[in-house]
Amino acid sequence: MSVLERPASGDASGRGAAFTSPEAGEALTIVEPLIFDASRPGRRAVRYPLPSDAARAAASDQPAIPEAAARVTAPRLPEVAELDLLRHFNRLSHLNHAIELGFYPLGSCTMKYNPKVNEWAARLPGLADSHPLDPDALAQGSLELEWLLAELLKEISGFAAISLQPAAGAHGELTGLLMARAYHRSRGEGEQRTKVLVPDSSHGTNPATATMVGYTAVTIPSNARGGIDLEALRAALGPDTAALMITNPSTLGIFEDQIDQVIAAVQGAGAIAYMDGANLNAILGRFRPGEAGFDVMHFNLHKTFSTPHGGGGPGAGPVGVSERLAPFLPTPLPLLVAGDPDEVRRNAWAGRATPGARFALEEADARPTSIGKVRAFTGNFGMFVRAYTYIRSNGGDGLREVSNDAVLAANYLRVRLADAFDLPYDRICKHEVVFSGRRQKRQHGISTLDIAKAILDHRIHPPTIYFPLIVEEALMIEPTETESLETLDAFVEIMHGIAQQASEDPDALRRAPLTTPVGRLDEAAAARRPDLRHAFD
């Protein structure tokens, strides 16, 4: 047995505990078996009470589950004791990189610190135990929180109205395009407007969303400076255009400095201007998309307002809209039905309830123009609690500082790394900067993938790679505002070291990573012979 394959002694199953003599300097890699391997008949972590005799007796005069509908074979769920269960998941957790373990400059994802007080708030029993169908009279706190968060998002974005319902950014895109379509239909242009324009630097979700809504995606090229090619956009716009979806700042981390002309051109053609708000964290207090003229935008609460990413969700993707799209928002909206909105806001900002104020959920059929529901109930409420807490903690000044420092850090890295890696769009960036590994690729045969894997050996999560698609060998770095200058400087050192290694010892980079729980995994084999679940036998 090789050293690296040796399981930890006493893993959850007790397997692999055979005695082997440790060697000095040996790096023991934990191989954690599946939870199923730890299962032993009769073990339990949770027990429930049995029904009382009175309950059994009362239930017996009601119809029982018919035999034909009953389960025959019990599901083979694991049978484990609580400690073994905890050890299993704790050991698995040790195999993860995470924000609280180290730097995570994953571009486009905004992996910044997720404040702990937000978690405290989301777990308050008064909020966590609120049932979405509780009568409004019992859910005034949940409704007020949703209403207040929507008010804050309106002020932040400059939009006229908000729906919190979409569960993620891509879900917000779907909601936005459905509203765009409903708008065109309401004007008798539903049939003619069939195309959604997306820049070639866009997120993959944009064209995928267009397809889901029944639209055709049309790609618009970028110009030499990394912005959308305005002439190509104007040429593509026409009576068949339903919407433009544009990320701003773009996925290159660049603010579209002709954005006013872009919006004017789109609206001049009768189309809807959609802003992908994934990068709103870069421009808080500087640019309000609704005020600038956009019709609709989704927020990524998990990015801009720092709710934890959870290994890939849950997120939340509320949408903001202009007056002309407001009638089409998903239903139901949280409404203030009694009380003066200014007074309620003023009081809440001062930490006070407003006597006599009353909130209610909009009735299901109150707004016939609505596109309907995109998700059950009103959305990922637990994320709203965290985002509300974050916005209130920061306040307006803090949110400005968020963007200032995020942009400052990204530009600092842009300048400090410019000698080591190519910078295809060498201009002031916003919250992220996109380098190219093409020099390393051409001169030393080192791909961006190799560079990313080498970064792993330094306890840092690599940047986003190979995106946006318009940058060859892209390395997309988003440092965020919560990383100290020492962390940024250490990263610069490491990146310079890797660039040097690419020229001096490229083979070492091709072998990376060496210190992670597993090495490079065979993804082709995984797709060729899919093994997607435990085989019990």
Next chain:
Amino acid sequence: MSYSPHTAADRERMLAAIGVGSVDDLFADIPAAVRATRFELPAPLVEQEVRAELARLAGQNRIPQVSFLGAGVYRHLVPSVVSEVIGRAEFSTSYTPYQPEVSQGTLQSIYEFQSLICELTGMEVATASHYDGATATAEAALMACRLTRRHRVAISTAVNPQMRRVLATYCAGPGIEIVEVAADLAEGGTGLTSAATAAGALSDECACLIVQQPNLFGGIEPMAELADAAHAAGALMVAVVEPTSLALLAAPGSYGADIVAAEGQPLGIPASYGGPYVGLMAARMESVRQMPGRLVGATRDGQGRKGYVLTLQAREQHIRREKAASNICTNQALCALAAATFLSAVGPEGLRELADLSSVQARHVASAIEAAGLGERRFSAPYFAEVAIRIPDASRRHAAMAERGIVAGYPLERDYPELADTLLLAATELTTDADIEALVEGLESTR
């Protein structure tokens, strides 16, 4: 203030390195005509202040002492061990496992989640999760359309209306027509979807038949017969299930379901006013390439060590863009982790105990109300853990009892005008005999 660590000196150093005089210079590319003219937000709060504000809002909610509210979201015990695991920063502050070498914890836990959902549903493949049960159901319908190349979906009217509304929204996009299969809601009816009605509604243009088990009213549907009816029309059978019921009710794989969708909230996730929850989806292996959402698969590294990766990504938006199976990007990984931890904690015996106690207490509720002459079951069919009961003057009594901290279920009239004076009452393992006494007492005193 923000959570930024930078001192004034740090900022100066960075500005100097960049070669600009002030941070404002970094925003000079925003056209003057569209710069923000206002940003009037409340003042920052320190932790004790922000805690007070959130405690104020939590205090504005009145969590009922006794509640029989379900209708798709159920109050179950969230075992302490589940909260502990999902609270770990290594899980909660990581992201989509794009770099598998440093994401094996998330990836293996998703692989275990997929395995658990397959085992629970009797299906061959399960996704890494969806936003919620309603969107999973809608995505299942779209998947059925892709698989059959048909453009119509049939759905029982006894499927949760939240799910049916979301389905309608999703189908409006690609122009998929929805055919309603009327459940038997007549006086003295079963409250179920009959195979004969389904067969009548299905045509060779229908991609699938969607039926919920147990249905909105708690009723136990004849799933095997319904699956036969769907298949006879060349349509797929989409079973929408409640996961804890699968301890007692047949696994969808055993009655011919082609796609399974579910709301996973009962598996260790708090009600939290509607989310975040987790949508479950499972199917047959032959249709895996039309499944939406992330999938994790096992593979090996260069040294032969086992590891896990995101796989079959050629279905997904970041590769396929406009040709993707769905636009879904993030899922609900942390909620899926809660569900995996929950299912591992309770095991087969615990899940059976939970389901049995819930089902007994639901029948106890109906029996107690009927014995007291306060109401009667609206439908005749056997039910799992939720029951529709007709109670005279239900709306008024429901509201009056809510004021006293007792939520007497869900008034079905909100979604079904023909079900006036009918309350949908749910029980779980947390429903005590004392709760049921309080319910009966409340109904008596509001008579």
